[in-house]
Amino acid sequence: MKKLTLKSVAEELGVSTATISNAFNKPNQLSKAKRLEILQRCEELGYTGPNKAARSLRRGKTGIVGLVLANSISYTVNDAVASTFISGVSQCLEANGQQLLLVSGAGDDLNNVNDFVDGYLCYGSPTNTNLIDALSKTTKPVITVDFNIGDYPSVNIDNIEACYQLVKQTIREDDVVAVIGLRLIETQLTCRIYDVPMIDPVTSISRRRLLGYEKALSESGIDFNYEQLWSIPENIESFAVRAAKEVLSNQPCPTIVYCMSDLIAVYFIREAMEMGLSVPGDIRVVGFDGTNEGQRFHPNLTTVVQNSDIKGERAAVMLLEQSKESQLLPFTLHFGDSCPRNA
Amino acid sequence: MKKLTLKSVAEELGVSTATISNAFNKPNQLSKAKRLEILQRCEELGYTGPNKAARSLRRGKTGIVGLVLANSISYTVNDAVASTFISGVSQCLEANGQQLLLVSGAGDDLNNVNDFVDGYLCYGSPTNTNLIDALSKTTKPVITVDFNIGDYPSVNIDNIEACYQLVKQTIREDDVVAVIGLRLIETQLTCRIYDVPMIDPVTSISRRRLLGYEKALSESGIDFNYEQLWSIPENIESFAVRAAKEVLSNQPCPTIVYCMSDLIAVYFIREAMEMGLSVPGDIRVVGFDGTNEGQRFHPNLTTVVQNSDIKGERAAVMLLEQSKESQLLPFTLHFGDSCPRNA
DNA sequence: CTGTTAGCGCTTTCAG
DNA sequence: CTGAAAGCGCTAACAG
Numbered sequence: 001m002k003k004l005t006l007k008s009v010a011e012e013l014g015v016s017t018a019t020i021s022n023a024f025n026k027p028n029q030l031s032k033a034k035r036l037e038i039l040q041r042c043e044e045l046g047y048t049g050p051n052k053a054a055r056s057l058r059r060g061k062t063g064i065v066g067l068v069l070a071n072s073i074s075y076t077v078n079d080a081v082a083s084t085f086i087s088g089v090s091q092c093l094e095a096n097g098q099q100l101l102l103v104s105g106a107g108d109d110l111n112n113v114n115d116f117v118d119g120y121l122c123y124g125s126p127t128n129t130n131l132i133d134a135l136s137k138t139t140k141p142v143i144t145v146d147f148n149i150g151d152y153p154s155v156n157i158d159n160i161e162a163c164y165q166l167v168k169q170t171i172r173e174d175d176v177v178a179v180i181g182l183r184l185i186e187t188q189l190t191c192r193i194y195d196v197p198m199i200d201p202v203t204s205i206s207r208r209r210l211l212g213y214e215k216a217l218s219e220s221g222i223d224f225n226y227e228q229l230w231s232i233p234e235n236i237e238s239f240a241v242r243a244a245k246e247v248l249s250n251q252p253c254p255t256i257v258y259c260m261s262d263l264i265a266v267y268f269i270r271e272a273m274e275m276g277l278s279v280p281g282d283i284r285v286v287g288f289d290g291t292n293e294g295q296r297f298h299p300n301l302t303t304v305v306q307n308s309d310i311k312g313e314r315a316a317v318m319l320l321e322q323s324k325e326s327q328l329l330p331f332t333l334h335f336g337d338s339c340p341r342n343a
Numbered sequence: 344m345k346k347l348t349l350k351s352v353a354e355e356l357g358v359s360t361a362t363i364s365n366a367f368n369k370p371n372q373l374s375k376a377k378r379l380e381i382l383q384r385c386e387e388l389g390y391t392g393p394n395k396a397a398r399s400l401r402r403g404k405t406g407i408v409g410l411v412l413a414n415s416i417s418y419t420v421n422d423a424v425a426s427t428f429i430s431g432v433s434q435c436l437e438a439n440g441q442q443l444l445l446v447s448g449a450g451d452d453l454n455n456v457n458d459f460v461d462g463y464l465c466y467g468s469p470t471n472t473n474l475i476d477a478l479s480k481t482t483k484p485v486i487t488v489d490f491n492i493g494d495y496p497s498v499n500i501d502n503i504e505a506c507y508q509l510v511k512q513t514i515r516e517d518d519v520v521a522v523i524g525l526r527l528i529e530t531q532l533t534c535r536i537y538d539v540p541m542i543d544p545v546t547s548i549s550r551r552r553l554l555g556y557e558k559a560l561s562e563s564g565i566d567f568n569y570e571q572l573w574s575i576p577e578n579i580e581s582f583a584v585r586a587a588k589e590v591l592s593n594q595p596c597p598t599i600v601y602c603m604s605d606l607i608a609v610y611f612i613r614e615a616m617e618m619g620l621s622v623p624g625d626i627r628v629v630g631f632d633g634t635n636e637g638q639r640f641h642p643n644l645t646t647v648v649q650n651s652d653i654k655g656e657r658a659a660v661m662l663l664e665q666s667k668e669s670q671l672l673p674f675t676l677h678f679g680d681s682c683p684r685n686a
Numbered sequence: 687c688t689g690t691t692a693g694c695g696c697t698t699t700c701a702g
Numbered sequence: 703c704t705g706a707a708a709g710c711g712c713t714a715a716c717a718g
Contacts, residue, residue, distance in 0.1 A: 016689040052458040054711035057400055057694050073433035083420040090416035100445045104437055115395040359705040397695035400710050
């Protein structure tokens with residue numbers, strides 16, 4: 001069987017290539033009868049339409065959106081919050097016939113993807129900062145989420161305000177506070193943060209969350225210093241458990257712990273319970289994200305619900321509509337059994 | 344600034360286009376000195392190398408792998424097992440400089456992706472059966488996972504054997520059994536399965552699991568019939584909870600429940616506990632998959648650990664190596680607190 | 687409404 | 703080792 005191309009099919013049917021092209025792409029450029037006949041015969045031949053790769057070379061559009069992640073793909077898809085975000089993105093893209101290409105945030109550059117995508121969504125600051133550079137230089141449209149690059153439009157929630165309110169509504173006068181942060185500094189270690197400089201709040205969502213906690217704590221007259229602050233590099237079991245153990249073995253033991261993710265909170269509670277502590281009786285635990293698992297968990301988590309799916313959908317819509325306006329999305333606080341709300 | 348193409352850059356540097364192309368693609372076609380000089384000057388100009396889309400048109404390779412999912416992308420990325428699979432796939436692809444394009448299993452055809460990918464991984468039978476058709480017709484290589492299409496090589500675990508062993512090692516003589524299946528029939532309902540025909544075992548992983556349960560139950564002299572069999576259409580909370588409630592309100596109440604996913608098991612336990620039943624005291628619960636959450640959960644689950652990440656990696660390797668040999672991967676049984684192992 | 691032609695940006699002969 | 707030229711498969715512009 002001969003290779004099926006626009007040209008070969010045109011020959012076969014005895015019409016010009018443009019006519020076939022129009023039959024598929026511009027219905028009103030030829031008679032309905034002729035068009036249907038052509039489509040009919042193409043189907044018989046097994047020709048499913050113009051080659052999309054060739055078309056994209058000519059048109060300059062591929063119908064593919066690149067989603068640049070903060071971390072590797074393998075890490076990201078296992079993160080509940082990121083998955084929910086991807087979910088929202090894909091819903092919008094599927095509805096608009098666009099394809100989704102996942103791009104690792106650990107890669108060196110965008111060379112292998114840049115010519116295949118119409119634009120980028122960038123979810124969180126890529127661990128390989130070369131990518132930030134590459135994204136600032138690309139001629140394709142870019143929407144950032146949870147952080148900013150230059151003047152590209154972005155989607156965010158107000159992390160400072162969320163954390164501020166969270167503390168305000170949960171803190172008690174005599175609390176001993178601990179905070180477990182996520183990627184507050186550039187390291188692969190689970191540790192407290194003493195003298196090293198933290199990542200800039202513009203880039204770091206965690207840093208903004210910390211600012212929110214601190215503001216509320218200081219307003220509430222609580223003494224909080226960096227002896228009570230831990231940071232883990234990735235939102236996974238091993239790091240979370242290690243941090244939990246450190247926090248729980250610290251003297252004086254905290255009475256309330258603010259975790260920068262629900263997953264951290266879940267592991268913290270598990271560790272606390274294994275030590276015979278009761279939650280919220282002995283120690284109250286607060287999460288962040290509003291994941292499904294946090295609500296399935298027992299006790300279910302007090303947390304910030306940030307609707308990552310809507311975030312994803314918004315970002316995708318912005319990209320497709322070429323919107324230039326950044327968006328600040330609402331969040332809600334959920335008070336579960338892991339930490340009651342103040343009266 | 345002029346548009347940067349191979350041609351324009353060649354003009355600028357006063358050499359032929361082939362030379363630039365060779366500098367990037369075929370180092371030994373020109374002197375090292377010249378090559379370095381060219382690359383150097385290209386970098387100054389901001390030319391990052393030949394356009395990949397154009398190259399792919401010429402070469403017939405894009406460096407993109409299409410991962411066709413069983414369901415929509417938005418559903419799939421939120422499923423722990425599928426995410427782990429994707430994780431394994433992406434690890435292999437990242438290591439080999441290949442890109443990952445996610446393809447919904449709910450789409451009508453592959454027309455919008457086929458010309459952009461070098462081959463397909465297909466994870467589970469797509470809900471839109473048109474895709475099975477499209478996959479059987481494509482000229483690109485295809486690897487299927489957890490099911491089969493024609494003679495394409497596939498990756499599987501032995502679901503029948505896994506479930507057989509699981510039952511053998513957990514069942515007791517006087518047990519009343521219930522099974523909660525996942526997509527045993529083509530419907531959007533949570534229901535028992537009476538007269539309707541179930542999906543073919545070749546296509547349906549769940550069907551094979553059921554065969555394994557049944558074999559062991561009958562060997563153990565347990566009376567099991569389809570009054571004790573439920574099926575839910577998707578692995579999500581709403582369906583799982585509904586099935587759990589139905590099972591728990593059934594008379595006689597089962598003493599052991601085999602769930603075809605860990606997620607179903609987790610929700611089942613939650614419902615059971617809310618009704619004041621103890622697990623495993625009043626009712627034993629068995630999952631399937633070996634998800635992290637199942638192990639974080641309290642009581643942690645007795646389940647089949649199927650190492651989805653390795654599955655993904657294997658499948659990706661097979662695609663890249665153009666292997667024609669199907670693989671059957673090992674599984675392990677994990678006995679947690681939700682259902683003890685027989686003595 | 688239909689056909690011809692140039693060219694999207696590149697790689698690959700093949701001749702020098 | 704270098705350069706000229708063909709062509710991957712398509713679409714847009716324009717002529718008829």
